Amino acid sequence: PVPTFDTITVSYPSTLRGESTTDVYFDYPVNDSYRWLESDTATKVQAWMATQQKVSTQYLQEVPFRTSIATRLQALTNFRRSGLPSFHGTYYYYRYNNGTWAEDVLVRAATLKDSVTIVLNPNTWEAGTNYTLGRYAFSDDGRYLAYEQQNKDGHSSLIRVVDVVEQTALSDALSVRGLTTLDWHGNGFFYTSFPESPRQEPQLFHQLYFHPLGAAQRNDELVFADYRAPDRRITAYADTASQCLVLEVVGNGSGNAVYFRSLESTDPSFTPVVESLDNRFRWAGGTKDHLYFVTDYQANQSRLLKVSITQPDKGYWEEHIPAGADQMLRSWRRGNHWVVKYLRDATHNVVLYDSLGDQVRRIHLPERGSFTNLSTGKTPKELYFGVTSFLRPETVYRLDLDRYRSALVFNSKPDLQAEAYHLTLKWISSYDEDTSLPLFLLHQKELDLTQPHPTLLLAAGPTGAPLVPQWNLSGHMLIPAAIEQGIIVAVANIRGTDGFGRSWKQAGLLRQQQTRLDDLQAVAEYLLEQPFTARGKLAVYGAGQGATLVAATLNQRPDLFAVAIAKNGWYDLLRYQNFRGSVEQLAVFGTSQDSLQTNHLLSYSPIHNVVPNKFPASLLLYDLTTSAGVPLHSRKLAAELQYQQRGPDPILLYRADPSRDDQVGVAALSFLFYQTRTRWK
Numbered sequence: 073p074v075p076t077f078d079t080i081t082v083s084y085p086s087t088l089r090g091e092s093t094t095d096v097y098f099d100y101p102v103n104d105s106y107r108w109l110e111s112d113t114a115t116k117v118q119a120w121m122a123t124q125q126k127v128s129t130q131y132l133q134e135v136p137f138r139t140s141i142a143t144r145l146q147a148l149t150n151f152r153r154s155g156l157p158s159f160h161g162t163y164y165y166y167r168y169n170n171g172t173w174a175e176d177v178l179v180r181a182a183t184l185k186d187s188v189t190i191v192l193n194p195n196t197w198e199a200g201t202n203y204t205l206g207r208y209a210f211s212d213d214g215r216y217l218a219y220e221q222q223n224k225d226g227h228s229s230l231i232r233v234v235d236v237v238e239q240t241a242l243s244d245a246l247s248v249r250g251l252t253t254l255d256w257h258g259n260g261f262f263y264t265s266f267p268e269s270p271r272q273e274p275q276l277f278h279q280l281y282f283h284p285l286g287a288a289q290r291n292d293e294l295v296f297a298d299y300r301a302p303d304r305r306i307t308a309y310a311d312t313a314s315q316c317l318v319l320e321v322v323g324n325g326s327g328n329a330v331y332f333r334s335l336e337s338t339d340p341s342f343t344p345v346v347e348s349l350d351n352r353f354r355w356a357g358g359t360k361d362h363l364y365f366v367t368d369y370q371a372n373q374s375r376l377l378k379v380s381i382t383q384p385d386k387g388y389w390e391e392h393i394p395a396g397a398d399q400m401l402r403s404w405r406r407g408n409h410w411v412v413k414y415l416r417d418a419t420h421n422v423v424l425y426d427s428l429g430d431q432v433r434r435i436h437l438p439e440r441g442s443f444t445n446l447s448t449g450k451t452p453k454e455l456y457f458g459v460t461s462f463l464r465p466e467t468v469y470r471l472d473l474d475r476y477r478s479a480l481v482f483n484s485k486p487d488l489q490a491e492a493y494h495l496t497l498k499w500i501s502s503y504d505e506d507t508s509l510p511l512f513l514l515h516q517k518e519l520d521l522t523q524p525h526p527t528l529l530l531a532a533g534p535t536g537a538p539l540v541p542q543w544n545l546s547g548h549m550l551i552p553a554a555i556e557q558g559i560i561v562a563v564a565n566i567r568g569t570d571g572f573g574r575s576w577k578q579a580g581l582l583r584q585q586q587t588r589l590d591d592l593q594a595v596a597e598y599l600l601e602q603p604f605t606a607r608g609k610l611a612v613y614g615a616g617q618g619a620t621l622v623a624a625t626l627n628q629r630p631d632l633f634a635v636a637i638a639k640n641g642w643y644d645l646l647r648y649q650n651f652r653g654s655v656e657q658l659a660v661f662g663t664s665q666d667s668l669q670t671n672h673l674l675s676y677s678p679i680h681n682v683v684p685n686k687f688p689a690s691l692l693l694y695d696l697t698t699s700a701g702v703p704l705h706s707r708k709l710a711a712e713l714q715y716q717q718r719g720p721d722p723i724l725l726y727r728a729d730p731s732r733d734d735q736v737g738v739a740a741l742s743f744l745f746y747q748t749r750t751r752w753k
Contacts, residue, residue, distance in 0.1 A: 077749045080134050082722045085123035087711045088116075095646070098667045102646060102680065106708040110651075112272060112696070117707070121727065124710065128691075128726040128739075135742040137752035141553070145734045145741075147487050148549045154482035156456050156468055157184060158447040161214025161236065165191065167205070175204050178219075180236075184481055191236060192219060207254040209261060212312070216242075216285065218261050220251055224697060227271065231263060233285065246289045250275055250305070257310040257335055260284040262295065262317070264306050272702060274655050276302035280319070296331070296342065303655045307355075310335060313405070314358030314381060324658040325349025326581060332363060332381075345384050349659075351574075353377075357405030364392060366403050368574040371395040376403050376410070376429070393429045399573055407452030409473055411435075413443050415571045417497060418510040418540055422457075424476070433476060438467075440495065442542045456481065462514050462551060462563075463490035465543040486543075488552050492517060495541070500564070500598045503590045507579075511595060512541065512563040514555055515604075524606035526748040527560040527599055529633075531592045534616025534640070536660060538571030539563050546613060548737030557745075557753060562599055566591035568660075582662045583672045589628060592621055596632045611635035611744050616701065617660060620645075623678035623709060630687050635747045637740050639693035639728075643705040645677035646670070651702045679705075682712045686719030689747040693736055695728045703727075721747070 093107040111117050132138060155167035155176070163180040168188060173195050179188035197203045206220030206229060215237050221230040231246040231254065248265040255262045260283050266275040280296040283289065296319060298304045304323035311318055315336055321329040327349045331342035346353060351369040356376060358364060363379045376393035393403070398414035398421060409432070410425040420443040422435040437443065441461035448455060453473040458466040468482035494517045499508040519525065530546055533539055545551060551561050565572065568580020568588040580588040596612070599605055612633050614622035619641025626636055642648045642657060646664040649655075662669035674680055690713060694706035710725035717723055724743070728736045745752050 077746065079720070080131050080722070080746075082127060082131060082724070084127065084714045084723075085120060087120065087715065089711070089715060097646065097664055097670045097674075100670070100674075102674070104644075104647075106679075106711050109707040109711060110272075110704040112703065121707065121725075124707075124725045125727050128724040131722065131724060132726070132739055132742050135746045137745065138738060138742045140752055141741050141745075142734065142738045144553060145549050145737045148552050149734060151465070151484060151486040153465055153484040154468060155466065156445055156447040156458050157449070157481070158456070159449045159454075160210040160217075163214075163236075164449070165210075178205060178208065191217070191234075194221075197221060207251060209254045209256050210236075211256045211261075212258075216256075218244075218254055218256065220248075220254060222251075227697070231283075242286070244283070244285065244287075246283060246292075250278060252278075252305060253280065253308040255308060255310045257282075257317075260287075262308050262310055264308065272651050272704075274303075274649070274652055276655070278305040280306050280308050295340070303658065304329075305655070309355050311358045311363075314360060314363060316358060316363065316381065318355055318358070318363060320353065320355060323349055323655075326577065326659055327351040327368075328353055330355075330365065332384075343384055345379055346386075354402065356403040356410075359405075364403070364405065366400055372573045372575050373398065374400040374574075376400065376412070393425060399571055401571060404446045406446070406448060406455055407473060411446055411455070411457075415538065415540070418512065418538065418565055418571075419497075420540060435471065435478065439464075440497075440541055442540045444542075460542045461490075462495060462512070462541045462543070462545065462561075463488065463493055486552070488556065493555055500595055502567075503594050507567065507576075507591075509567075509591055509595060510565050511598070512539075513560060514551070514563070515560040516555065516558060519558060519560070519604075521602075521604040523603070524609055525558060525560050525604055526609045526611065526744070526750045527562055527605040528554050528744065529562045529564065529596060529599065529610065529612045530614070530618070531564040531566055531595055531612065532569070532588065532614055532618035532621050534618060536569050536577075536617055538569050539565050540571070547615070548734065548740065550613065550737055550740060553737065553741055554744075557750070559750070560604060562595070564592070564595040566595070581660055582669065585661065585672070585676060588621055589624055589676060592625055593629050593632060596625075596629070600632070607631075608634045609748050611637065611748060613637045613639075613740065614641070615639040616641065617657070619701065620661075620678065624676045624681070626687055626690065626713075627678060627681040627683070627685075628676070630685050633688045635744050636688050636690045637693065637743065638690070639736065640695070640701045641678075641705060641709075642701040643678040643709040644680075645673045646680065648701075648705070651704065653702055679708050679712055682709075682716050684716045684718050687713060687717050687721065687723065688719075689721035689743070690723045691740065691743045692723075692725050693728055693739065694725070 089105045092103045092105045150171045152171040157164040157166040165180045167176040168179045169176045175194040178192040181188045194205045206222035208219035233242040233244040250266040253264045281292040283292045307320045309318045316332045319331045330345035330353045333342045353365040353367045356364040368374045373395040375395040378390040378392040398416040402413045404411045408427040414421045424432045444458035455471040460466045465484040469478045471478045498511045619638035622638045649663045664670045692706045694703045713723045
């Protein structure tokens with residue numbers, strides 16, 4: 073039957089608003105009507121959340137095609153896929169899914185044409201899909217495998233070790249929080265962890281440890297910690313070529329510090345390469361005499377820099393591969409070659425250089441897409457890389473550095489006919505007309521673009537990474553499911569993100585956040601000027617940082633969108649630094665502890681700028697385990713939007729089950745299709 077799209081009645085729960093708390097920011101008083109909603113564990117908060125969940129669930133259950141959406145998302149998710157292989161000991165190892173498992177498993181095979189043996193299967197771990205396989209690392213001889221059992225509660229992990237030769241589990245079991253490093257050296261491995269802290273509070277004092285195999289965790293050596301700056305976070309690389317332990321340390325800045333020391337030295341001190349956080353230095357590889365970094369230091373588009381191990385001072389730095397017209401993103405040293413990934417026109421390009429930094433050739437990518445990663449086979453000349461696009465999951469290729477030839481290894485085939493869709497790239501003028509914003513448009517080839525269609529806009533990712541063509545970019549299969557139903561998907565890159573140069577990123581950070589909002593609104597206005605969509609048919613989706621921008625735009629331009637969907641955003645920007653997940657965002661949003669930044673934060677902080685208005689239909693998604701915006705932000709914003717809503721459209725708050733990835737997709741698509749009066753075919 074054809075749905076009638078009758079209005080679904082929504083009755084919001086009563087929300088206490090009278091007991092406001094007043095905070096004073098540099099002599100300026102700010103009221104907080106929902107301070108009581110900040111506690112995850114308070115009985116009255118849990119009761120309020122349960123009532124909100126009931127209202128939203130009942131609404132979504134009345135969408136007549138909700139079951140059909142769930143069925144289709146499951147079909148799009150279930151397909152056979154294989155990840156990048158790497159060689160350790162006498163086997164190739166890679167992630168694999170037969171198309172029916174909830175979690176990918178780790179498998180091995182003697183050759184890539186042989187049948188596989190499962191090494192690690194998260195689907196059988198204790199509470200089943202409450203755990204997923206996170207990072208893993210092999211000892212140099214390939215005998216021992218350390219791996220992360222990542223709990224989907226988002227707050228903790230276990231590191232375990234298995235002897236892959238004897239196929240036996242060792243007694244090592246390390247409890248960690250905030251794992252960014254897992255790297256073997258000799259008879260043990262380096263790992264990072266935060267100390268234990270209350271669940272909602274920021275995680276501070278990130279520390280690097282070394283764990284000797286078989287030792288008790290309490291005896292692990294503390295290798296590095298910066299107690300002067302508790303907000304800093306560490307990533308370490310144990311590099312065998314240079315025999316150095318290299319640290320990237322990030323914090324409240326747009327770049328990172330770099331330190332190193334010899335892996336063989338008994339001296340525990342580190343030598344600084346750079347200590348300020350003004351520029352990005354991304355580890356690229358080493359030789360016996362030098363360390364290499366991709367950096368935007370004195371290079372807007374980034375370059376490959378060579379640092380002497382014996383003379384690491386800035387005056388001795390050398391440029392190895394200069395900056396060019398394209399943005400240099402990453403570089404890998406493999407044998408006598410450098411593999412360098414660039415961004416051009418919001419799409420990856422890959423170039424091969426020799427050891428001296430001279431260009432050898434470009435690596436052909438089969439379509440406009442993303443270069444996912446690089447791994448090594450039996451020798452440094454046997455490489456594997458992945459390519460993905462909006463329409464295809466990761467496809468794995470082998471690159472032979474002797475003959476400079478690539479060949480297909482693994483090809484995943486989801487239930488989506490990629491040939492039926494068309495992708496174009498447009499360049500949109502910003503409000504200030506000084507910048508062109510790249511906008512991808514993805515739709516069915518046969519779609520009549522002279523007629524208006526529902527359109528879904530993605531204009532910022534959760535972490536500030538560039539939105540480049542990749543499979544399931546938004547997560548939850550929103551893009552594949554939408555385009556096959558005739559929806560146009562628009563993917564825009566706005567300033568403040570990585571990948572387009574240092575000046576592009578700086579233009580949207582801290583006190584320049586309004587530039588990001590202006591760019592988002594400029595893209596929306598462009599779309600509304602086109603014949604292929606119209607008011608009442610334009611929707612927007614954002615997660616993390618993107619959700620914050622969506623929520624701020626609801627206040628500044630509630631007329632732009634018919635539907636707004638935001639997941640796990642930061643909405644109280646005056647208090648967000650007091651809670652978990654905030655430390656990584658300080659360099660993006662700033663902090664109300666700074667008088668200059670406070671005024672700016674007040675100008676667009678979503679919760680502080682809601683006034684009575686006709687807001688579009690809005691779905692605020694959150695989960696209790698996210699490392700992004702903690703749930704209190706969604707609770708407070710939902711309460712205020714519901715209170716100030718003067719229009720007929722619903723404001724829903726919906727909690728997603730972290731073990732059910734499709735739950736978010738079903739909720740978001742059900743809401744999107746029903747509110748745009750679009751029939752699910």
